[in-house]
Amino acid sequence: MEIRPILATLHKHKLTAILLTLQVAFTCAIVCNVAFMIIHRAQRVSIRTGIAENQLSVIRVEGTRQGANPQAQHAEDLGALRAIPGVESVVATDGSLPLSQNSSFYGVCPTQQALERAMQVQSLGAACVQPGVYVGSPGLIATLGLDLVDGRDFRADEFVQDDDPPVAIISQALAQRLYPGQNPLGKELYTGAKNPIRVIGVVKTLLAARLRTPGTDDYTMIYPQLPGGRMSALVYYVLRSAPQDRERVLKAARATLLKVDPSRIVGKGQTYSQIRARYFQRDTTMIGLLIASALGLLFVTALGITGLANFWVQQRTRSIGIRRALGATRGNILHYFQTENFLIVTGGVVLGVVLAIGLNLLLMKHYELPRLPLWYLPIGAVVLWLLGQLAVLSPALRASNVPPVVATRSV
């Protein structure tokens, strides 16, 4: 395919060709970055919590009677809730679950010395971390469906109410961070409490209640601590049931709790899936918007290419006729327009790649986005070439169908 005549034609239509090139360039820059943002968010949204997500429901209860004994109340509630058909197990917690945003983070050090140093400079320093902490009544590990990979579960006599817990179960990520390369079982956690807390078990994955910094979101501990201590009036019951029973179980749980003591404020309850969806709700909105805007941009650009190609075909009908009369095949004409489009899009893509990197730098500066991986750029280029070829196909076909006889007519 001879491209010199094409270049000559494009030179004649400089302005339009430049505009189209610019449009392709902007689209390429924006779509590359948008695609990157979509993938980035999708990864965030698909993070694993380590619990049996689709089998859990949570209901919040707030007592209003003064001087009630919380432990007796919880025992009575738990008994009543277990009796609901379809409920496999129930525990009382303080409302903190992965991605629930209801969080406590405590500073923890692997040694006494590290703790003292941290106290001195009033910051965690390099040795200590701030993991998320979960508490609950006996059966917490099993109800949440956590995978205990090492050590044992809590014994009933290890549960405390207001005191510091004697033992803890920690996540694998935290174990590796605090005691790299060692066996975490029997190691001690220094939190500033009177006695250090002994590690008796390790769970595979357990995500914190809020995502803070990537890489530390899996630093979590579980204490054998009963709710109803300092925050006496509030308790959250976590129920485990088959996924299809969740709504029904929640309804029944609410009725049951009000029957046990009607003077309380009992929430409607939520399935864990709803809690998770709420946490990522902004991200899912954003993913939807990003996809819509990327498609919209590509659509508008394809429109521009088709519209312009149509005009050019109409404009050059006569010269196409002359070329056909001089022996050009339909294929030649088709290829001519396809090549022309390819040249314009290539120009746009070259400029677009530069713009995409510039735009990414801007976004990194203002919106804490990571650097755009370079392999997005060739993919973006290929997408735009394909889009251009698709958009130009129908006008090019129409051009190739121009009969040679047109050349003999005046306008």
Next chain:
Amino acid sequence: MFGYYIDLAWRSLKRTPVLTALMVLAIGLGIGASMTMITVLHVMTEDPLPGRSAHLYVPHLDPLPVTYQQPENAPEPNDSLTWPDAMALLRAHRATRQAAMAGGTLLVTPQRANLQPFDINGRYATSDFFAMFGVPFMAGSGWTAGDDVTHAHVVVLAESLARKLFGDANPVGQTVELGNNGSAPNEFRVIGVTRDWAPRPMFYEDSAGKPYSDADEFFLPLTASIDLKLDFNGNFMGWGRGSGESWRTSPRISWLQFWVQLDTPEQVKAYHQFLVDYSAEQKALGRFQRPATNAKLYSMMGWLAHENLVPDDVRLQFWLAIGFLGVAMLNIVALLLAKFLRRSSEISVRRAMGARKRDIFVQFGIESALIGVAGGLLGLGIAQIGLWSIRQRPDDYAHLASMDPSMLIGTVLLAIVASVLAGLLPAWRACRVPPALQLKTL
């Protein structure tokens, strides 16, 4: 002449219905997307107290130790004040008005037999709160500085809560039982009822609140809340070692918001100097460690910017929409250029008949504007759909997303301006077509 140009434009657009529809669709999508986001930003960055906000300021002290490291994604402790600092600023009385405040959630035990106890949100504040923010009263009034000193158990209710508790009876003079959950309630005397009043955003909340949907249902003296150890629902952030005192009055725990009213630029300057002097004094006493010049005075709008109420996502969506509009405009420029230049022969005939360049320019400008008007109307529809879909989201600000008249007019104007701008270059190119050359080939 103008009517004739409209007619010409209409004919020309009708000749290429598909292309015209595509152009209108492109500009409509661009305008719809950008107006949706502009509207959201507009409602989120509105002045919460028009007329008063220009005189409201936030003192910002820095009592943190030099070694304090700010943990990621945590609120900054020095965005609130400690009790001793708040009381010192209050006693110094250097501003026209000043008030310390904090949010709280209490359990109210209604005396009406058919009502269960329920939770209400409100504010613990000092007496200047009402006058400084211009809270509108329906009955009674706020409390006095004397009530602050005597820790009086008085309460001001919002209209809707007063109606819920007392029906149509006059609430002023009645008693309300308020308290923490799980402890004995305390009796408070109702001394005033305000209209339901919730500035948007709720500028005096700390970062734990939802500034676009929260509303205060009661107000009571801060001193009384300290006495009764009433629960508080904002961020309280400590540093250094505690020494066993109650956290509420600790010099190392910040939890109070503080606002001052300063009426003149001189006052603002003097107050800022006062904050620096106060910090220097505290540093000399060994309580503060950081430079005294860290003390700042934020204006209301400056404070809202510092609090970063507009989520990054919303800003990103705004820029995305603007980018989209830009590409749509480029698209239209290219299409109009091709369309106008194809009519070179028509242009030359008109020029030969005596039309001036200017006439040609106006004629094509009107054609672009027509596309703009159509695109604007379509964009208006698309923006309404966009705003409706935002209102369905559970975000804090979502329910505010709707257009006011100025936004409606703005949308159509933006569309016309955008498409006329897009038509300028093609129209200018078209009117420079040399007539003779074109006539020869006819």
